Amino acid sequence: MPIQKITREEIISKCVERFRTHGFHSSTMSDLAEVCGLQKGSFYHYFTSKDEILEEGLKQMSAYFQEHIFAIAYNDHLPPKKRMKSMLQKHTAMMLHKHGGCIVANIATEALHTNPDVKPLLVEVSDNWHAALRYILQSSYTAKAAEIRAWRIIQDIEGAIMLTRLYGKETFIKQALQRSVEYCDGETAESAKRV
Amino acid sequence: MPIQKITREEIISKCVERFRTHGFHSSTMSDLAEVCGLQKGSFYHYFTSKDEILEEGLKQMSAYFQEHIFAIAYNDHLPPKKRMKSMLQKHTAMMLHKHGGCIVANIATEALHTNPDVKPLLVEVSDNWHAALRYILQSSYTAKAAEIRAWRIIQDIEGAIMLTRLYGKETFIKQALQRSVEYCDGETAESAKRV
DNA sequence: GTCTATAAAACGATAGAC
């Protein structure tokens, strides 16, 4: 009786990570199998197609983010500023890992045209990220202001990740992170005008 | 004697546009040929490989941007605010066209790992964009402040393009554009602290 | 559940006629 080398969940994790760092269309089934320490043929015991790996992968990733990253926002025992810093540091560290960038932005860029079915999954992750940020910011802002500022934090970080990857300098993402944390300080007469 | 259906320059333009809207790895040689109204075989009269098309395409695009978009920044007959608005409107309109996004960001995301040689070309375009923005902002800011704010405009717009594509709403990019134009109004006591 | 072997299709690239 052959031993179980790897669980389905682990396979999915490794594939998503490969998609993030090498791209979806650049990752062949052989590549994915190799990353998991399996032969190409063994892969079809778990999935019927490459597209299914992407879809399952994004579902699992969405759940992971909600449970292990965005959940930090709702821990009311910590002050808002600490939650914001902790959550974003964990999130951006993952994006910077191996210079792979944001999986949501990457898949949206390269696979939305060939795999339009995954769009709701990407939107789901972004929506959950936004809800988490908004929840933290509602301690310091009105509901409307918190919503708008939450989008701007996502936008700021996504732009920073892109520049950080292109120029290989972490300045962009570090400053975006700092700005986001300072957002928790609340409204000033000047900043209100700038929304 | 067969007539010339299309010039090399036109072929390159159509290929770059296809890469931007459908991705590099998702665009086959057949796709590219079809877009140009040619047969696959005819393509190899102009290029030796698909990678060469990408490289030549990015070179031509870089020159086009410098000449037709970034050049607007250096037209000192117009007030800074008008130059900023005119340049960014033209640039973002191209990015939004067919929801294709920014060619630089797209190629950086999906082809930097398979085609690292094109990185200098992507950096060149970004550098030129930054220089154009910085030139406009130097009317209102110190050299150092102008440099930092020019990067933040690029970052803001790249993040906005990503969100606009994912959510299909132009609010993100429109507001980023407005913020960028308002940057030309110059330093205030509050905004200085926020750099 | 994992392997090897192989089928079937897609793709990049070449050859040669016109």
Add this chain to the structure above:
DNA sequence: GTCTATCGTTTTATAGAC
């Protein structure tokens, strides 16, 4: 300069042994 035809390779996916 464009076409048709085709080669060689890569890639997705399947079949069947263990």
